[in-house]
Amino acid sequence: MTTTVTCPTPTPFDPFDANCPTRQLLDELSDKWVCLVLVALGPGPLRHGELKRRILGVSQKMLTQTLRNLERDGIVERTITASVPVRVDYELTPLGRSLMPVVDALKTWAQAHMDEVESSRERYDARV
Amino acid sequence: MTTTVTCPTPTPFDPFDANCPTRQLLDELSDKWVCLVLVALGPGPLRHGELKRRILGVSQKMLTQTLRNLERDGIVERTITASVPVRVDYELTPLGRSLMPVVDALKTWAQAHMDEVESSRERYDARV
């Protein structure tokens, strides 16, 4: 006889497996600019140039590349308004908004614990 | 006359500023292996080899490098037991445990929304 157990989280996806698609997705989300872009888009749509000015130090190339990936994943939506010059807005999709709290928590954690991390680094570097 | 306003979150740290230390910290946390290492250490201490077997596809070099960074930041603690051969355990510090829910949420999000992301990608790739 066979017994079937109902599991509360029946996800077959396992990022610990190198070949699971979630491994690659996690990798993509763990990108230098993803967190900042998503947090920046949290309050509402922004144009390319506005994003670039908000996220100091990002190059146009990297910003575009990051936005393209997020658009492809369905996390960000790109809207083109035909005008002269053309206007392009980026905003979070519902999927993107579901990710927002997560990346925002990451940013907030970094801000909240920066001091602790810095003093830990000093201690670490001192004893070498 | 000067009025002082008490702010609930008086963090002067701003990761949108390229020179803020949180920018670099966020960058470090957004590393390919950090999330997996922390999630793996969630349940309890693990040896180097155990971690390597758990996180399929990570090279010894990358695992060591990731662990060193996390140790330096005070997120992971490294314990050496003198024996033959030597035994090295890694475990989350209290600071690291405070970060756990965040990275776990990221991993869980990836698992929960992998299907949506994949179908979005197919749609995106189809219209090019």
Added chain:
DNA sequence: CGGTATCCATTCTGATACTG
């Protein structure tokens, strides 16, 4: 077992120039 050091191919990224 855990770790370091070295070598080397690959990838990444910023700068620059150019298009619609």
Added chain:
DNA sequence: CAGTATCAGAATGGATACCG
């Protein structure tokens, strides 16, 4: 304004060999 194309230099990461 938004974006693409190109190219050279930097950073990355894997493989390998070796140490305590």
